[in-house]
Amino acid sequence: MEKETKPATKRLYSLDALRGFDMLWIMGGEGIIIALAALTGWPVFEWGARHLEHVEWHGFHFYDMIFPLFLFIAGISFPFSMAKRIASGESRKTIYKHIITRGLILVLLGVLYNNGVRFDLSELRYGSVLGRIGLAWMFAAIIFINTKLTWRIVWFWGLLIGYWLLLLLFPAPDGNGADIFSREGNLASYIDRILMPGRLYLGNHDPEGLFSTIPAISTALLGMFTGEFLLSKYLSDKLLRKTLFMVLTGIALMLIGKLWDLNFPINKNLWSSSFVCYVGGLSLLLFSLFYLVIDVWNYKKWAFFFVVIGLNPITIYLAGRIIDFESASRFFFGGFNRILPETWSPLIDSVGITAIGWVFLYILYKKKIFLKV
16 A cells, blocks of 8 residues: 655745845845945946945835845745645644744844844834735735635735825825825825834834835735746646746736836835836746746756855844854955955955855755744
């Protein structure tokens, strides 16, 4: 009699690599490009350096997609983890508990990341990157497990259109006639000023506020649509066509985002609906490239550097607040600063911080230590 085996879902190496690529920029990668731009003056590095800074308000730079790309990737992972949990016989109650617990833990970690261990609760900043990931992912997951595809799509567009209409029709009462999509005049910032405890990051606005988390749910849902599509049998024997379908969808979303930008500007601070579409499409294109090269064409070895980072993203994110990588870089690489011209120091420091962070993660990888929430 054959032993019964449980169905398994294949882990996407490309997803781990893309997550690592995403995290590389905030663990020192951006500093390398900025330093190269200052050192060489080459147009390609200067262009890259400009795109490794956040846009102040309206508009888009590559650095503005680091955060939504991570949320999109978290969305892709969910249908895979959900399939594994169902295959292992977990009850619906247990799955709900996992979703809600994970979301709330990320909120708490976000508060800790922002403030450290402090007890003056009225002075804390509660909005955070991890908090938005936790809440947006949690609500998207609840929508996902309770609806069929048609209603998930309705939720996706409903949240985006509803958010746009609210900001369009209801300016901030304390905006004093400011533009409805300005920092002073938009409804999202006004609601955060009323409802959010503690302090807001920019005084009258928080880029990770509560109200602008609503459209972020659609960012997570877009990732879940992608994960579900990858798991589906549709074009499962024609992966090139499957990839092409994702590419075309990504291009379509970017076009929608640019068109929407004419009436609702692309804006990371507001997480505007046009921003969700444009950056979501760009994220889908980037994932399609990684998926094609790594999982379809099976070229994997080059991606190991990114995978080491991608398997421990929260670890390196939190470690950056706790571990003094800059001091470690000076210890190991300071000698180069003494023998090379002073103009080389920013590049050496950035390379050192990135290298030490990667070695730290590599040791955890070899020891099979992964921080998961």
